[in-house]
Structure formats: structure tokens, C-alpha cells
Amino acid sequence: MSFLRLEEVTKIYPNGTKAVDKTSLNIENGEFMVFVGPSGCGKSTLLRMIAGLEDITKGEIILDGKTINKVDPSERDIAMVFQNYALYPHMNVYKNLAYGLKNRGDSKQKIDKKVNEVAELLEIKEYLQRKPGQLSGGQRQRVAMGRAIVRNPKVFLFDEPLSNLDAKLRGQVRIEIKKLQKQMEVTSVFVTHDQIEAMTLGDRLAVINEGIIEQVGSPIEVYENPASLFVAEFIGTPQMNFIKGSLNSGIFKSNHYNYKTKLDNTNDEIIFGVRPENLVLKDDGELKVKIDLIEKLGADSIIYGVDQNNNNLCYRENGNTKLKANEIVSLTIENNKYHLFDAITKKRLS
Amino acid sequence: MNNKTFQFATHTVLFIGVLLMVVPIWIAFASSTHENVTVLTEGMQWTLGDQLIKNYNEVLNQKGGFSQEITATSMFINSFIMAFGIASVKVIISSMSAYAIVYFRFKLAVPLFWLIFITLLVPLEVRILPSYQIVSDLNLTNSYTGLILPLVASATATFFFRQFYKSIPDELLEAAKLDGANSWKFFIDFLLPLSKTMIAAMFIFMFVYGYSQYLWPLIMTSDEKYWTVVMGMKIIFQESYEGGNLPRVAERFAYIILSMIPPVLVVVFLQRWFIKGLIQTEK
Numbered sequence A: 001m002s003f004l005r006l007e008e009v010t011k012i013y014p015n016g017t018k019a020v021d022k023t024s025l026n027i028e029n030g031e032f033m034v035f036v037g038p039s040g041c042g043k044s045t046l047l048r049m050i051a052g053l054e055d056i057t058k059g060e061i062i063l064d065g066k067t068i069n070k071v072d073p074s075e076r077d078i079a080m081v082f083q084n085y086a087l088y089p090h091m092n093v094y095k096n097l098a099y100g101l102k103n104r105g106d107s108k109q110k111i112d113k114k115v116n117e118v119a120e121l122l123e124i125k126e127y128l129q130r131k132p133g134q135l136s137g138g139q140r141q142r143v144a145m146g147r148a149i150v151r152n153p154k155v156f157l158f159d160e161p162l163s164n165l166d167a168k169l170r171g172q173v174r175i176e177i178k179k180l181q182k183q184m185e186v187t188s189v190f191v192t193h194d195q196i197e198a199m200t201l202g203d204r205l206a207v208i209n210e211g212i213i214e215q216v217g218s219p220i221e222v223y224e225n226p227a228s229l230f231v232a233e234f235i236g237t238p239q240m241n242f243i244k245g246s247l248n249s250g251i252f253k254s255n256h257y258n259y260k261t262k263l264d265n266t267n268d269e270i271i272f273g274v275r276p277e278n279l280v281l282k283d284d285g286e287l288k289v290k291i292d293l294i295e296k297l298g299a300d301s302i303i304y305g306v307d308q309n310n311n312n313l314c315y316r317e318n319g320n321t322k323l324k325a326n327e328i329v330s331l332t333i334e335n336n337k338y339h340l341f342d343a344i345t346k347k348r349l350s
Numbered sequence B: 001m002n003n004k005t006f007q008f009a010t011h012t013v014l015f016i017g018v019l020l021m022v023v024p025i026w027i028a029f030a031s032s033t034h035e036n037v038t039v040l041t042e043g044m045q046w047t048l049g050d051q052l053i054k055n056y057n058e059v060l061n062q063k064g065g066f067s068q069e070i071t072a073t074s075m076f077i078n079s080f081i082m083a084f085g086i087a088s089v090k091v092i093i094s095s096m097s098a099y100a101i102v103y104f105r106f107k108l109a110v111p112l113f114w115l116i117f118i119t120l121l122v123p124l125e126v127r128i129l130p131s132y133q134i135v136s137d138l139n140l141t142n143s144y145t146g147l148i149l150p151l152v153a154s155a156t157a158t159f160f161f162r163q164f165y166k167s168i169p170d171e172l173l174e175a176a177k178l179d180g181a182n183s184w185k186f187f188i189d190f191l192l193p194l195s196k197t198m199i200a201a202m203f204i205f206m207f208v209y210g211y212s213q214y215l216w217p218l219i220m221t222s223d224e225k226y227w228t229v230v231m232g233m234k235i236i237f238q239e240s241y242e243g244g245n246l247p248r249v250a251e252r253f254a255y256i257i258l259s260m261i262p263p264v265l266v267v268v269f270l271q272r273w274f275i276k277g278l279i280q281t282e283k
Helices: A043-051 A093-104 A108-122 A137-149 A167-184 A195-201 A219-224 A229-234 B003-031 B036-042 B052-061 B072-103 B109-121 B128-137 B144-151 B155-166 B170-178 B183-194 B196-211 B215-220 B229-235 B249-279
Strands: A004-012 A018-027 A032-036 A058-063 A078-081 A155-159 A187-192 A204-209 A212-217 A241-248 A251-254 A257-260 A267-274 A279-281 A287-296 A300-306 A312-318 A328-333 A339-342
Touching: A004 A043, A018 A043, A018 A058, A018 A212, A032 A043, A032 A195, A043 A078, A043 A155, A043 A187, A078 A137, A078 B170, A093 A108, A093 A137, A108 A137, A137 A167, A167 A195, A187 A195, A195 A219, A204 A219, A204 A229, A212 A219, A212 A229, A229 A241, A229 A267, A229 A339, A241 A312, A251 A267, A279 A312, A287 A312, B003 B249, B036 B249, B052 B072, B052 B249, B072 B109, B072 B144, B072 B155, B072 B183, B072 B196, B072 B229, B072 B249, B109 B155, B128 B144, B128 B215, B144 B215, B155 B196, B170 B183, B183 B196, B196 B249, B215 B229, B229 B249
Parallel strands: A032 A187, A032 A204, A078 A155, A155 A187
Antiparallel strands: A004 A018, A004 A058, A204 A212, A241 A251, A241 A267, A251 A257, A267 A339, A279 A328, A287 A300, A287 A328, A300 A312
16 A cells, blocks of 8 residues: 555646546555646645645555544644745744744654754755755745654655756755655655656656646656646657647647657547657658758757648757758657547547 | 935934924923013013013912812823823733734634724724713722723724734744743743833833823813813813913923923833844844
């Protein structure tokens, strides 16, 4: 049985908005689960329900074999890192870390020992006497983490904790969080709208859209086999290319070109998806793309253009490509690296 | 205008302001150190006289009033108790009612808040007869409770606390909840320390408000033991007119000077706290 289980969890706000709809999910002990989705998709609401900060309209949340729907947040044995850290501004770092332990009734020596351990682990020992206002963004982030760690919780919850850091620091802290989580082996749920964070941090991702989990799986699984059009669109930068067309006994047709797929279905409305890196140059390829724009990123270049059917496409080239705008390149799709979606149900075919 | 002239101009304005404040006080103080005769015949004095100790000693320790039962010292104590009581109870009640209004989402929170707010339109002077009726029915005339109680509800302070609490991010409450803080603990461990500068400011305003009450203690107290400083200012040396003696003008000035000290002390003492809180941005 899994450690943290959501069973048909539903959240309907008093004004009638359905934020989360019958969501079920199993999270294993020690697993790093990431909820990823666009803003307003219900991922934060789901997290807050696990934390006990929102009531659950329907369904059950089970932690370690116990239903915690009605358990007080402080008694769920869950720690949360907030987006704005929510450090206690009038207490110094030491007291920030110690507050939860104090309320739990731990002895002074025990608190002192734990706080010092955590401070050492996070390298914030020298700031213990400072107040949050005197710390930099990165330091505050550590204190927020420390406040979660110090309580030795069963589950860590992270609510977009990196969104207030600058890009460079974000990368660093991301790696630290991942290391720390592996080291401590505490079950964690991390909410983000940033797919890079999601891909790099999670053991598994849950891609959420409009209150529904679209797909759960390891980052690579989700990337390589997106279960729906939404997941295909949402995961991966630059975005996957989409071509509308139809399928006739396994042949994909769209105006000026045909492509033989491995399926043999027939379906009138199909969306054919291919990731930019799966488009490769080939002298007599199916796709003739007129280049609009070239973004040179150093390691590689991203080339945007329009094909003979007027679809916008993009693909990757090496960093110092000699191609120029308005040139026409001939492309083909790398072996079977394409995705077919039903345009009506938006689900993956096959 | 260059920087220097501008600075000069602003300082001049400030200086004039200071003079307007300080000169009357100085005249009162200087006059209080002369003999009554001097002040009566020569008018108010600019220079210090030689009666300082005698006058102040007399003011503080001589019994006054109709029945000669009360000294200025005890009036100071009465006023201090009244002002301190009003200010502290006001701060406690209004911070707590604001807490209830902002954090407990009960149905009547908004109408109740506006009801409290509307009381701003009904100051004590308007409701003085019914208030007196109630206090007298409760047998609280001539008591400190009677002096303090009718004045402790404050719409202004409730309003300020409410605005302040609303500016505290919700995440703080949520983090505290996860850390096991219940409603009481959140109030005591978070809201009170965070609003200590507010509390200091409110306390200053309310202390001065309580200290300068005139009408309410005048109606409330028939027993001279409960006279307050502001009432005493009119009454205490009144007997001098009746006996055909010289009016005790210099001593009255001394009394006025003394009556200014407690509120000034409160301001000076709390201001340091107040400014300290303003410099450290904590939110």
C-alpha cells in the first residue's frame, strides 16, 4: 500500500468553482512527486488539501494508513515550504526553526540540538541570530527549508518555493533540494508550473490540467509518451510541433504530404505531433520548411519556419548553423519518434 | 532655489513652529516661579523667579476642593489611573475585536465591523446621559471602574488594527497553523509582536485622550477623592476668591505645568519604541 494516497479527492469552492475533480494518486514512501501544470489548474489546491489548509469537499486523503481528512494541519506530521517562505518576521532564524518544536512540547535541549543539526546541514548556522529581514533571498529559502526539515515530518510539501529566486540561484537551490531529499528520503510533493523544475526534480510527475491529472509517470516517460495533447504541449521547450490531418489505414495525410505510420487505424481528425529534436535534415524529406527565424543559443540553434501546408514548425540544429532566414530546408521525422492524438478526445492513439 | 536657501527656508518654518509651541509653555513655567502678587500686578513673566520650590510644593501637597480633601498629587494619580486604564483596556479590546473580525469568518463579521465603525458618530458627549444612567444603576459612580469602563470601546483603534491585520499575509497564518499554533497562540505569538509599534501608537493616542477627559469625570464624580487633573485645574484653588485673598495665579501656572508632565512622559517613553519599530521593517 502506498504511503500517501489520494482517493477521488474533489474540491469545490463555495462559489461553485471546481478546483480539483475526483483526483486519485498514489505516492510511495520516499518518493519525490511533482505536481506540474499551468497556473490555476488546481495543483496548489491539491497540495493545500494534503497540508490541511483547505477542506476536502469529497474523497479521502490517506497518509501512512490513516485518513487525515479531518486531522488538524499541525497533527498531520507534514511540513510545508511556502512560495513566499512565510518566515516569521519578528523572530530570529533560531526561533523560526524552533517554533514548531516548542509548540509540540519538545524539551529545550532537544530543540537546541535539532535546530543546530539542521542549521549545520543547511549551512545557516551563522545566521541563527538574525531576523528574516536581514537575510538574502537564498538564505531565506534555506531557513524556510530548515523550518520544514527540523520537524522531521512524514511528508514535505513545496508550494513553488523557487519562483522568488533569480534564475541562477534557482538552478542551485533546485539541485540542493534534490540532493537533500535523496539524502533524507522523505516523501515530498513539489508544486511548480516550471517544467524544467518538474523534469529535474521529480521521481514522478503528475501533469495537472483544469483540476484533473492528465498523466502520471517518470519525467522521461511523460516526455516520450505524452498521454494527451495537453501533456504533449505542456512538457518540452520548445514546444512539440503539431500538424492537423487525417489517418487512412495508417497513412497520415495532410494537404501536401503523406506519412506512413506504424498504426493501421482510420481516423478523420488527427493531430500529429513531433518534437523539434526529432525533425532531422534529409534531402528528399516530407517537410519543406521555409525558415522565418533562427535563435542561436550557443549549444544549439532553434529554427522556426513554415512548411508547405502553412504550419508553424520548429526544429533544432547545431549551435553554429550556417542557415539563414528565407532558406528552405528539407526535413524528415526521425524513426518513429512521433505522436498521434485524436483531435476530438485529445488523447493519445495507440 | 538652491539647496541651501531651501534648507534655510524649511528650517525657518520649523523654527517658527517650535517657537509657537514652546513660548507659551515657557511663559507658564516662568510665571509659575514667581509670587502670586508679581504675576497679578506685572502680568505674565518671561524670567525665572525665586518661588519655584515653594509654589510647586504647595500645589502638590496642599489640600484643595470644597471639602479640602484632595491634593494635586492624588489628582495626578487619579488621572494616571484613568488614562492608563482607558488606554490599556482600549488597546486590548480593540486588538482582539479586530482579530475576531479579520480572522474568524463568521457571518456577521462585516455588519458588526460597520456597527463598531458607526459608533464613531456617537461620541461620549452625545450619549452622556444614558451612559451616566447605566453607570449609576450599576453603582459605579465615584469609582475607577466607572471612570474607565464607558470609555474603553474604540472604533478608531479597532479600525486601525483591522487594517493592519489585513495587511499580514495569509501564508504567515498557514505556516503558523502547520507549526501547531492555535488561535490564541497566533494572536499572542504573531499578531501582538508584529503590531507592537501600532500598539505603542494607539496607547499614546488613547492615553492622551483619557488624560484630557473633562466632562465625564466631572459628571461621574461627586466624591473629591476621584477628581482628576483636568477637573482640578478649574476647581482646586477656587476657594481663594471667596476668602477675599489674592487669586493664586502663580500656583495655578505651576499646576498647569505639572499637569503636562504625565502625557509628555508617556510620549517620550513610548516614542523610542515606536521609532525603533519604524526603522526595522519587519513585514
